[in-house]
Amino acid sequence: MNDFHSLTPSDLTPAQWHPFLVGAVAPRPVAFASTIDAEGRVNLSPFSFFNAFSSNPPILVFSPANRVRDNTQKHTLENVREVPEVVINICDYALVEQMSLASTEYGKGVNEFAKAGLTELASELVRPPRVAEAPAAFECVVEQIIELGQNNGAGNLIICRVVRAHFRQDILLPDATGIDPFKLDAVARLGGDWYCRASGASLFEVPKPNRHIGIGIDQLPEHLRNSEVLTGNELGRLANIERDALPTPAQVEDFKAEPMVAYLLNKYRDDTPELKQQLLQLGRQFLAEGRLVEAWKAFLCD
Ligand SMILES: Cc1cc2nc3c(=O)[nH]c(=O)nc-3n(C[C@H](O)[C@H](O)[C@H](O)COP(=O)(O)O)c2cc1C
Known part of the structure; x- marks a missing residue:
């Protein structure tokens, strides 16, 4: 503290x-x-x-x-x-x-x-x-x-x-x-x-949350909420998604088939710390670009 x-x-x-x-x-x-x-x-x-x-x-x-x-x-x-x-x-x-x-x-x-x-x-x-x-x-x-x-x-x-x-x-x-x-x-x-x-x-933009009801940080999956890497700003942005807008499991599977993601999954194999690290970086990159749903797909990949 x-x-x-x-x-x-x-x-x-x-x-x-x-x-x-x-x-x-x-x-x-x-x-x-x-x-x-x-x-x-x-x-x-x-x-x-x-x-x-x-x-x-x-x-x-x-x-x-x-x-x-x-x-x-x-x-x-x-x-x-x-x-x-x-x-x-x-x-x-x-x-x-x-x-x-x-x-x-x-x-x-x-x-x-x-x-x-x-x-x-x-x-x-x-x-x-x-x-x-x-x-x-x-x-x-x-x-x-x-x-x-x-x-x-x-x-x-x-x-x-x-x-x-x-x-x-x-x-x-x-x-x-x-x-x-x-x-x-x-x-x-x-x-x-x-x-x-x-x-x-x-100057930078923060999308207004008042047009929709974001899920809130308390509803983030535990591995994201307790991440030692994600900042408060990144968690805030992730949590500003409506429940309906969260990617479905099918969309996450489609995402895994995209060339760059498939390459990572193939290179680092299931569940290794390196894979988690790579997906985390990819998600953060999407977040920085304002691509919230893509970021969620990356974070839900592993
Ligand atoms: C950027 C800036 C902000 C200021 N803000 C205030 C303020 O909020 N309140 C205040 O009493 N004086 C403030 N001052 C000081 C007044 O501008 C200053 O006392 C001025 O001489 C008052 O003029 P007057 O007596 O002709 O009204 C500020 C000065 C500057 C440069």
Whole structure:
């Protein structure tokens, strides 16, 4: 078993606790929030305590915290109290340094669009402008502000309802039914100064289990469930098969007749550890290629 470093947040100062919280709850997407104050002065700041929480109604939530330094409140929070509207812009890799620059603690009334060299684009339904360079932007009305505490570091949930959204044409799927993750090139924040980029080889698919009922790891044959070779990911993928989709004994027999498999069965003969090893490797190869039923056939061969 692994060893753990266990903490009770109330035993630590906010500054001691924060790195564990944001280091482990990671990566977090970034709300690049544009607001205005009662005088119409524009503000733009990033917040990684952010996510989407409802599709219908369409709700985004982000949280400016009371400053740890002096327990004052951020301009973004002051602004949405004065004008309860915000545009949440999405940050891609091309924007990350300018987004970070916009997090500088400039004085009240300083427009971070100018400081960060970004272009204001008029919104359609709300007063704050959006970031022209952002690949996606959500025009929102602020429905509710929930103060989570009064002390330094306390979050303030800004609950936003999306009233209009804009997605750059070049990030859309070919049929315009959604967003192409490879084209979005999203960035997200981890602990410290670390970010990650969701692109290229770092993207992978996990087939959704909600369309069908997989058999579950507890129903795997014992030799697979207790395998010292198969990883948790491999077991999870194997167990995400519906009972009806499991290969029948006849299908396994047909599989044994396929040239590569017949060669292995002939070369290593019945029930030897080498044969088991070869079939295990073959099954893992199929799993890695996303060929779940073929993987099952290999695992059921011996
Ligand atoms: C990527 C990133 C994420 C951030 N996330 C948060 C956050 O979730 N909550 C927060 O209070 N500050 C966060 N900050 C710091 C604020 O952006 C910073 O305090 C900013 O100056 C606030 O601006 P304002 O006072 O104009 O609202 C983040 C900074 C960066 C660079």
